[in-house]
Amino acid sequence: MDRHALNSGAFTVVSNSPSVVTVDSVSNAAATPEREQPWAALGLKEDEYAKIREILGRRPTSGELAMYSVMWSEHCSYKSSKIYLRQFGQKVSEKMKKNLMVGMGENAGVVDVGNGWAVTFKIESHNHPSYIEPFQGAATGVGGIVRDIISMGARPVAVMDALRFGRIDDPDTARVVHGVVSGISFYGNCLGLPNIGGETYFDSVYQANPLVNALAVGVLRHEDLHLANARGVGNKVVLFGARTGGDGIGGASILASDSFSAGGPTKRPAVQVGDPFAEKVLIECCLELFQQELVEGIQDLGAAGISCATSELASNGDGGMFIELERVLLRDPTLTAEEILMSESQERMMAIVTPEKLEGFLAATAKWDVETSVLGEVTDTGRLIINWHGEEIVNVEPRTVAVDGPVYERPVAYPAWIDALQADSASKLSRPTSGDELREQALRLLGSANLADKSWITNQYDTYVLGNTALSFPDDGGMVRVDEESGLGFAVATDANGRFCQLDPYAGAQLALAEAFRNVAVTGATPVAVSDCLNFGSPENPEVMWQFSQAIAGISDGCLAMEIPVTGGNVSFYNQTGDVPIHPTPVIAVLGVIDDVAKRIPAGWQDEGDNIYLLGTTGLELDGSAWAGVIHDHLGGRPPVVDLDAELQLAALIAAGSDQSLIGSAHDLADGGLVQALAEATLRFGVGARIWITEIMQRDGVDAATALFSESTGRVIVSVPREDDVKFQGLCEGRGYPVLRIGVTDAGGALEIQDQFTVELDELRRVHRSTLSDAFGPVIGQ
Numbered sequence: 056m057d058r059h060a061l062n063s064g065a066f067t068v069v070s071n072s073p074s075v076v077t078v079d080s081v082s083n084a085a086a087t088p089e090r091e092q093p094w095a096a097l098g099l100k101e102d103e104y105a106k107i108r109e110i111l112g113r114r115p116t117s118g119e120l121a122m123y124s125v126m127w128s129e130h131c132s133y134k135s136s137k138i139y140l141r142q143f144g145q146k147v148s149e150k151m152k153k154n155l156m157v158g159m160g161e162n163a164g165v166v167d168v169g170n171g172w173a174v175t176f177k178i179e180s181h182n183h184p185s186y187i188e189p190f191q192g193a194a195t196g197v198g199g200i201v202r203d204i205i206s207m208g209a210r211p212v213a214v215m216d217a218l219r220f221g222r223i224d225d226p227d228t229a230r231v232v233h234g235v236v237s238g239i240s241f242y243g244n245c246l247g248l249p250n251i252g253g254e255t256y257f258d259s260v261y262q263a264n265p266l267v268n269a270l271a272v273g274v275l276r277h278e279d280l281h282l283a284n285a286r287g288v289g290n291k292v293v294l295f296g297a298r299t300g301g302d303g304i305g306g307a308s309i310l311a312s313d314s315f316s317a318g319g320p321t322k323r324p325a326v327q328v329g330d331p332f333a334e335k336v337l338i339e340c341c342l343e344l345f346q347q348e349l350v351e352g353i354q355d356l357g358a359a360g361i362s363c364a365t366s367e368l369a370s371n372g373d374g375g376m377f378i379e380l381e382r383v384l385l386r387d388p389t390l391t392a393e394e395i396l397m398s399e400s401q402e403r404m405m406a407i408v409t410p411e412k413l414e415g416f417l418a419a420t421a422k423w424d425v426e427t428s429v430l431g432e433v434t435d436t437g438r439l440i441i442n443w444h445g446e447e448i449v450n451v452e453p454r455t456v457a458v459d460g461p462v463y464e465r466p467v468a469y470p471a472w473i474d475a476l477q478a479d480s481a482s483k484l485s486r487p488t489s490g491d492e493l494r495e496q497a498l499r500l501l502g503s504a505n506l507a508d509k510s511w512i513t514n515q516y517d518t519y520v521l522g523n524t525a526l527s528f529p530d531d532g533g534m535v536r537v538d539e540e541s542g543l544g545f546a547v548a549t550d551a552n553g554r555f556c557q558l559d560p561y562a563g564a565q566l567a568l569a570e571a572f573r574n575v576a577v578t579g580a581t582p583v584a585v586s587d588c589l590n591f592g593s594p595e596n597p598e599v600m601w602q603f604s605q606a607i608a609g610i611s612d613g614c615l616a617m618e619i620p621v622t623g624g625n626v627s628f629y630n631q632t633g634d635v636p637i638h639p640t641p642v643i644a645v646l647g648v649i650d651d652v653a654k655r656i657p658a659g660w661q662d663e664g665d666n667i668y669l670l671g672t673t674g675l676e677l678d679g680s681a682w683a684g685v686i687h688d689h690l691g692g693r694p695p696v697v698d699l700d701a702e703l704q705l706a707a708l709i710a711a712g713s714d715q716s717l718i719g720s721a722h723d724l725a726d727g728g729l730v731q732a733l734a735e736a737t738l739r740f741g742v743g744a745r746i747w748i749t750e751i752m753q754r755d756g757v758d759a760a761t762a763l764f765s766e767s768t769g770r771v772i773v774s775v776p777r778e779d780d781v782k783f784q785g786l787c788e789g790r791g792y793p794v795l796r797i798g799v800t801d802a803g804g805a806l807e808i809q810d811q812f813t814v815e816l817d818e819l820r821r822v823h824r825s826t827l828s829d830a831f832g833p834v835i836g837q
Contacts, residue, residue, distance in 0.1 A: 078392065079117040080446040088114050097124035103461055110455050118441065118448035121393040122456055125359035126366060129628050132460035135594035136626040139604055142611040143621040151620040154583060161282060162203040162355065163273075164622020166584045168648045171277050172537050174545050175209045178217070178270035178588045178644045180627035185267040188326040189234025194242040195329040195401050196269040201246065202334070202355035202404065205341045208281035209273030212521060213535050214243050215253040216269050217549045217588070217642045218512075221262030223504040223830050228257070231265050232831055239269070240515040245331035246338070249524045250516035251533025253549055257504040260553065263632035268588040268625075268642050272547060274537050281345060283354040285372030285407050285433045290351060292365070292376060293413075295420050295427040296337050297402035299360075300386035302328045304397045333402040340423040341404060349408065349416045356403040362396045362456070364405040366439055369453035372407070375434035376453070378441040382428045392443040407433065467604055468597035477558060479691030481683040482675060486760035493759060494812035496686055497730045498822050500764070503685045506727050507826035508738075514835040525652035529739065531574040531723055532647070534655055542651035548574035549645075552726070553638030554679045555694035560602040560639045562694050564609035569697045569768055570725050571645040572617065576706035577721035577771055579656040579713030580647030585614055587624035587643050592636020594628045602639045610641060616699045619645070654713050658722040659739020660774035660800045665719050667744060667798040669729070670705060670787070671770030673755045673762055681727045682764035701769040701792075708790050709771065717779040717786065724770040730763040730808070732772050734819050737806050743816055746798035747809045754795065759811060774800055 084090075094104040097120065107115050107123050115123060129135060143159060156173055157165035163177035181196025197214055204211045216239055221228045243250050253270075285292065344350045354364045361383070369376040383395055390398070408416045413429070420427040434440075439456070441449035487493045500506055509528070518527040525544055526534035532548035550571040556563030568585070575582045587610060592599040614621055624644075630637045649655065660667070677683050678692025712718040720739070724732045729748075737744050748762045757765065775783045787794040807813040828834050 179625040190238040193238030204273035209275035219266035285368035366457035375436040378431040511827035544652035546580035556639035560605040561609035564606040575647035580649040
């Protein structure tokens with residue numbers, strides 16, 4: 056962000072000498088109502104600036120203008136999405152509330168997972184910074200979401216990421232991929248947190264607007280839960296952690312709440328700079344402060360920095376706060392008051408501390424060598440007052456900054472292009488009929504950018520640090536043990552298919568929910584909660600707002616049908632270049648609970664002679680499929696039909712099979728269909744399979760290509776040891792879920808589709824693994 060724009064309204068000449076200036080105080084603002092201010096450069100609209108003047112009864116000081124501009128930004132205020140997000144709180148059942156300890160509106164959702172344990176998790180975006188400066192943008196995305204977990208009183212135990220990049224062969228994609236993956240691995244590895252899963256897609260719609268959605272999970276005992284608010288008149292407001300610098304100024308208002316121009320990266324100063332070693336110390340320091348009961352609450356400083364922390368804490372507490380801003384410890388002594396308020400420097404926290412515990416607090420931060428400054432105290436004035444060297448530069452009602460910002464009902468318009476898109480079905484595309492054609496297309500899918508092995512990315516992450524990882528890449532979901540004694544654990548998976556959402560955002564959002572739900576279920580865990588990261592184009596585009604409204608309705612209706620609550624998340628608008636938005640990409644993260652991680656189910660078979668079953672039925676559902684995109688470069692038609700009741704039945708069946716230890720492996724069918732799932736399952740542990748698809752074709756009335764490439768939902772392949780075969784079939788029959796025995800695991804070193812084709816595992820492995828390494832360089836550890 057241009058510091059001149061920020062500072063152009065900061066000072067007023069008060070004498071005939073141009074060198075004599077004073078800070079823009081509240082009294083000065085009242086005395087100079089006609090003064091021009093850079094509200095537009097700070098991202099505010101004209102009517103928003105007028106509303107601020109109406110609220111204050113005068114023009115804002117430059118400090119107040121800075122605070123309102125960041126807190127009323129799209130990124131912080133949710134001003135275009137708030138009217139739709141309310142559905143998550145309205146469409147709820149008693150079952151959805153049962154284990155929910157903390158829901159939306161806090162730093163992260165918290166779920167009771169049993170035995171006195173709770174899990175907190177959240178996913179958020181760091182999209183625009185990761186295009187401008189990929190390494191720091193992605194790294195600080197991880198750091199920010201981890202601090203949300205810390206502020207709840209939890210110990211962070213795992214991270215994940217959902218990534219979207221441009222075309223794999225575009226010259227700029229390598230720059231972004233190398234930076235983003237390095238940033239994520241650097242920050243997460245230095246924190247000592249396992250990266251246990253996620254997803255990566257390449258598509259030209261994300262070329263100049265990659266998506267970097269970071270998820271973190273923490274665990275805590277019920278009694279250790281803390282919420283952030285500023286209660287207790289006289290309690291101290293303490294800033295601790297890293298010093299405040301000039302990085303990230305305007306990140307929320309200018310960078311995250313606007314679109315990129317076609318000119319490319321221009322906003323580097325607004326990207327934060329992260330220090331994971333400082334954050335690691337901060338984690339341990341915060342946990343000690345909570346454990347010793349030295350704080351009333353802790354708020355992380357992320358988007359909007361001190362402006363956000365002070366206004367939100369005051370709004371959630373007794374309503375008043377007094378701050379002396381010059382007490383903030385600085386990395387850059389040239390920063391103005393306005394820049395200090397807007398800075399998004401990383402690794403900072405704000406605590407509310409009672410006076411009698413301040414000495415103990417300072418002793419704890421000194422022990423961890425964490426710099427600390429007491430900025431002010433909680434008051435009963437109902438005002439947030441900030442002074443700068445004795446001058447009052449902010450005097451506002453905090454709720455007007457943090458809570459009661461503008462709420463827009465943006466125009467919504469049914470897209471003019473969508474009927475033609477939906478009419479252009481993939482069913483008319485030529486499908487292979489011979490074994491040679493099927494083999495060739497199956498291998499093209501396996502080696503395509505979105506279905507290829509992602510070890511180039513995941514091998515850069517530490518997946519087993521802390522020693523509690525039960526499942527990780529390339530299994531369908533990550534799993535972590537919570538309690539060593541009982542084996543209690545959680546599983547988590549993220550999913551979204553922007554192609555499906557482009558065709559039908561309501562159905563596409565539900566398909567993302569269903570797939571994430573299924574990916575957790577196939578690990579043997581029971582899905583219990585959702586967090587979402589909703590990535591869309593500009594809210595000022597009525598067609599984008601239609602997509603957004605449809606996606607929210609789809610997710611909220613789907614969650615109600617599946618009785619799984621949305622605990623929180625993030626909205627990321629303005630993901631577009633010029634007038635071209637990305638495909639709607641609502642990333643859904645589902646959290647599940649498993650009583651004993653020893654009963655976990657991997658995604659591939661390990662033993663020879665197990666029977667392979669297909670759960671679910673297959674229809675002619677190739678619209679929006681990987682097959683249509685890779686083989687025909689086609690996107691059109693309607694996405695697969697999702698049956699949420701069937702998904703619930705399937706999840707319950709797999710959970711029962713896991714509990715009885717009947718299932719050797721389970722892998723969901725999604726992108727690429729049956730043939731992709733079979734290839735991945737064989738490659739998981741290097742055990743081949745003999746498969747027959749004739750019965751699928753006969754029962755479901757489909758041809759061989761549809762049987763192999765369709766992306767019908769509610770389907771899973773499982774391997775079952777021969778000695779458990781009768782019990783497993785009885786389980787399926789008793790629950791009335793469609794099941795077919797389609798093959799047997801085989802040590803022959805090949806994937807054979809009988810009467811169609813055979814591919815040796817060495818060839819499968821070579822095709823699957825070469826794509827990313829050919830584009831980006833050697834794979835670590837291979």
